[in-house]
Amino acid sequence: MTGLAQTFPYRLIATDLDGTLLRRDETISARTRDALIAAQAAGAEHIVATGRSVAWTRHILDDLGYRGLAVCGQGAQLYHAGEHRLLTSVTLDRALARSVVERLEAELGPLALAANRDGLDGNVAMDERFRSAVGSGFTGRADAPFPDHAPDRGELFAEPIIKMYLQRPGMSDDELAAAAAAVAGTAVGIVVSGLGLVEMLPLGLTKATGLSLAARRLGVTAAETIAFGDMPNDIAMLRWAAHGVAMAGAHPDVKAAADEVTADHDEDGIALVIERLLRPRSPGDGG
Secondary structure, eight states: OTTOEEEOSOSEEEEOTBTTTBOTTSOOOHHHHHHHHHHHHTTOEEEEEOSSOGGGTHHHHHHHTOOSEEEEGGGTEEEETTTTEEEEEOOBOHHHHHHHHHHHHHHHOOOEEEEEEOSTTOOEEEOTTOOOOTTSSOOSOSSOOOOSSOOOOGGGGSSOEEEEEEEOTTSOHHHHHHHHHHHHTTSEEEEEEETTEEEEEETTOOHHHHHHHHHHHHTOOGGGEEEEEOSGGGHHHHHHSSEEEEOTTOOHHHHHHSSEEOOOGGGTHHHHHHHHHOEEEOTTOOO
């Protein structure tokens, strides 16, 4: 289409990372990269919105050459990748978190816990019951037996945290999340973010919260946004955006909440949608 410029119907493209923008080997395909570049050339901004904390995200963004804003930690952290700077951060009240954990264990039985610390270098502290989930970024102890004795959890609450991870042997992620939400009530938020990853968050915090903050900084509204995701922690973001897209391998609840379903993250699902939405425009066209 020589001599024709391209237009894009949205000013903001929000993409989850794992299971959405990144392939299984944690790379972006050349086709998806080219589609995002074309959309940006047509006037759209691209923003990453991930459940990963900044500490577990920034190396990926650096490797990708990403320089813009990133919503991290389920919306708790707004990070400027180009400046390597944490712009905003929301923490989970530790006393409240401990109280909720006690209530959960009284109702559901022993839990395994991990706490995601705040800050650019905030690591994850795990109790001895916690087991790593495949592809989650946690290391070690994937198959060790679940200890019967109560673990010492002082380290988990020693520093400010943005969220907690919950595990309960014998319960699926969806079962644990539903049971925990029922017990916790309106004290905290509970969400499934990946395989083996049930998270406790500050009440009301979602990717949509962080994305709305980022959008305001960019001068963009929800009505001008298209969002892509695959797990229940993406649902609020897909509903916030004018158009929500679920990946082919997405959780059933995500597909139900989305406006459309695209191909798998290993099959250029994002690129397929962007390429369809990019439309040629002659230099003399108005608007």
